[in-house]
Amino acid sequence: MSDRGYRRPRPLSPLREHLRDTFWFAPTMGFVSVFVLWLVASEVDDAIVAFFRREEAYDDLETLISFSQDAKTIVTQISSAMLTFIGVVFSISLVAVQMASGQLTPRVVRIFVRSRISKATLTVFLATFLFSLLVLASYESETDPRRVVSVPLLQSLLTLVLVGLSLLLFVVYVSSTLRLMQVGPVVDRIARDSFRVLGRMPRGPGGSEGLGARTGQVMYEGRAGVLRDVNTARLVRVARRQGVVLRLIPRIGDFVVPGTPMFAVHGGAVPPRHRLRSAVSVSVERTLHQDLAFGLRQLTDIALRALSTSVNDPTTAVQCLDRIVQFLAVVVRLPLGTVHHRDRTGQVRLVQEGPEWEDLVDLAFEEIRWCVAGSPQVSRRLLAGLDDLLLLAPEERKQPLVRHRALLVEAVERSVPVAADREFALRPDRQGIG
Numbered sequence: 001m002s003d004r005g006y007r008r009p010r011p012l013s014p015l016r017e018h019l020r021d022t023f024w025f026a027p028t029m030g031f032v033s034v035f036v037l038w039l040v041a042s043e044v045d046d047a048i049v050a051f052f053r054r055e056e057a058y059d060d061l062e063t064l065i066s067f068s069q070d071a072k073t074i075v076t077q078i079s080s081a082m083l084t085f086i087g088v089v090f091s092i093s094l095v096a097v098q099m100a101s102g103q104l105t106p107r108v109v110r111i112f113v114r115s116r117i118s119k120a121t122l123t124v125f126l127a128t129f130l131f132s133l134l135v136l137a138s139y140e141s142e143t144d145p146r147r148v149v150s151v152p153l154l155q156s157l158l159t160l161v162l163v164g165l166s167l168l169l170f171v172v173y174v175s176s177t178l179r180l181m182q183v184g185p186v187v188d189r190i191a192r193d194s195f196r197v198l199g200r201m202p203r204g205p206g207g208s209e210g211l212g213a214r215t216g217q218v219m220y221e222g223r224a225g226v227l228r229d230v231n232t233a234r235l236v237r238v239a240r241r242q243g244v245v246l247r248l249i250p251r252i253g254d255f256v257v258p259g260t261p262m263f264a265v266h267g268g269a270v271p272p273r274h275r276l277r278s279a280v281s282v283s284v285e286r287t288l289h290q291d292l293a294f295g296l297r298q299l300t301d302i303a304l305r306a307l308s309t310s311v312n313d314p315t316t317a318v319q320c321l322d323r324i325v326q327f328l329a330v331v332v333r334l335p336l337g338t339v340h341h342r343d344r345t346g347q348v349r350l351v352q353e354g355p356e357w358e359d360l361v362d363l364a365f366e367e368i369r370w371c372v373a374g375s376p377q378v379s380r381r382l383l384a385g386l387d388d389l390l391l392l393a394p395e396e397r398k399q400p401l402v403r404h405r406a407l408l409v410e411a412v413e414r415s416v417p418v419a420a421d422r423e424f425a426l427r428p429d430r431q432g433i434g
Contacts, residue, residue, distance in 0.1 A: 017229070017289050018281070020114050023122075030123035031130060038134045041155045045138075049151050061145040064153055071156035072139055078163055079132035086125045089170065093118075093177050100181045103311075105301040108186055110287070112177075121166075121173040128162040135159050183316050187299060191323040193288045194295025198331065201292055201339075201354075211245050211351065212267035218276055220262040225282040227254050229290040232341050232350060234279040239349035244268035246276075247351040253291045256282060293355045296363050299324050307371040307378065314377040317368070318432040321378070324364045325385035331360065332393045361400040369408050373415035376425035377432035382408060384428035 019025045052061040097112045112118055138152040179185040227250050239246045245266040250256055263276060286294045299320045306316035336357050341350035355363075365382065372378040386405045390398055409426060416422045 021110070021287065023113055023119065026119035026123045027126050030127045034127040034131045035134070037158065038131060038155065041158055042138060042150070042152075044154050045152055046150050048153060049148060053146075058145040061148070061151070064151050065145060065148060068139070068151050068153050068156055071152075071160075072136070075132050075135050075156060075159050078159060079129065079136060082125065082129040082132065082166075086122075086129065089125075089173075090122065093173075096177050096181055100186070103181075103305075104183065104186055105298060105305060107285075107298050107301065108180065111186065111189055112180060115176060117169070117173055117176045121169045124162065124166050124169050128159070128166050131155075131162055132159050183302070183319055187302065187319055187323050190295050190298050191327060194292075194327055195330065197288050197290070197292055197295065198327075198334075201290070211247065211348070214264055214266050215244070215268060216265040216270040217249075217261050218263040218265065218270060218273060220256050220258055220260050220280075221273070221277060222258060222280075222282060224257040225255065225284055226286050227252055227256050228281045228283040228287055230281070230352070231279040232352070235276070236341050236343050236349045238271045238275045238279070240343045240347070242268055242271040244271065245348055245351065246271075248353065251353050251355070253286045253294060293360060293363055296324060296327060296360060299327075300363065300367055303368050304371060307368070307375060314375045314432065317372075317375070317378045318381045321368070321381050321385055325388060328360065328364060328389055329392055331357070332389060332397060336360070357397050358400045361404065365404045369404060369411065372408070373411050376421070379408065379412055379425045380427055380429040381432040383426065384430045387428050388430075 048064070049061065052058070052064070093112075097109055101107075101109050135152050135155040138150060138155055140148060140150060229252060230248060235246055235248075247264040247266065249261045249264055256262065262280065265271070286297070288294050303317040303320035303324075305311055306313040306320070337354055339352045339354055340348045341352065343349045365386075368378070368382065372382060383405065386401050386408070390401050390405075393401060412425050413422055416425055
């Protein structure tokens with residue numbers, strides 16, 4: 001693989017990526033923001049009342065009091081109905097997500113969890129409810145303009161604005177949730193996320209030259225789980241200070257258990273374990289943050305479920321194959337496999353194993369190929385995809401594609417006894433059966 005230049009690696013596991021996989025952070029920030037907004041609005045309302053009392057404009061102040069009292073009825077209705085509305089909307093949404101996960105794959109739930117629209121809608125709904133309660137607490141029983149201290153005028157207007165924003169987001173949220181139940185938008189979202197991962201993944205020269213003698217290893221300590229991501233910039237800094245080269249033994253997406261090797265150390269003493277431990281993130285399931293193969297894994301899972309006898313939906317499998325072929329067509333000429341992360345001087349400090357081209361091809365086609373013998377629509381689309389990739393692939397990457405094509409032809413010939421049916425099933429067609 002060719003060297004793409006000595007660029008200091010940027011962190012590939014920023015805090016924002018971990019927060020996007022949570023559903024509590026956005027509402028919490030919404031609560032804080034709405035409380036600050038209420039404090040500011042209260043100060044502004046107090047200043048307005050103080051101005052009118054200074055000017056002795058009691059008639060105008062009485063008009064504002066009348067308006068705020070009328071708005072109080074609306075705010076009261078909002079505060080009592082908003083929480084019920086939130087419960088109904090998100091209960092129905094969770095049922096829709098459950099149906100989508102049963103129809104496609106349980107891993108589509110992560111799309112809902114990471115959706116900005118879902119988080120923004122929940123945040124605004126809860127913020128509207130909390131703000132309306134705070135506004136109700138601001139109302140005074142005193143209505144005499146010469147004695148009143150605060151009139152929640154701006155607060156009432158902001159409550160109405162939040163209600164309007166809630167209604168707008170509700171429409172957008174329903175549309176987004178309905179799209180989650182459609183195959184096309186889901187596989188398109190998975191493909192776009194995969195390309196986003198591909199765009200920020202580092203690529204560099206492979207091999208093991210220059211690592212030096214292996215001088216130690218670091219065992220994993222922590223809870224068992226899937227290696228979700230590593231902070232490459234931090235690991236490079238640790239290795240540079242120690243004067244060693246670190247090699248990450250498991251791949252991103254591997255399941256690791258305590259006591260198994262995590263890092264091999266080359267060329268010096270083992271760095272402090274606490275610095276290495278903080279640079280490794282383990283979770284209960286894989287994510288697309290640094291896992292290049294996880295997008296293909298999801299698309300393959302959806303295709304396999306569609307080809308199962310209980311579902312029998314070959315058109316969905318064809319849609320998945322469209323995106324699989326698209327992804328492989330992009331990576332067919334890119335350097336894959338081992339990546340060398342370098343420090344600012346160009347010295348290799350971290351070696352990380354990644355999927356090779358053959359690994360991606362096997363992941364994309366092996367399991368699907370086992371299920372397509374009885375589905376001419378899928379076999380025709382699979383053959384067309386393999387032929388397209390063979391046209392794009394350089395000579396050194398054609399062998400896995402040729403192997404899968406030959407095995408597919410052999411499987412169809414073995415399972416379809418009628419010659420005319422075999423010929424039909426083995427005719428490449430990008431639409432399956434157009």
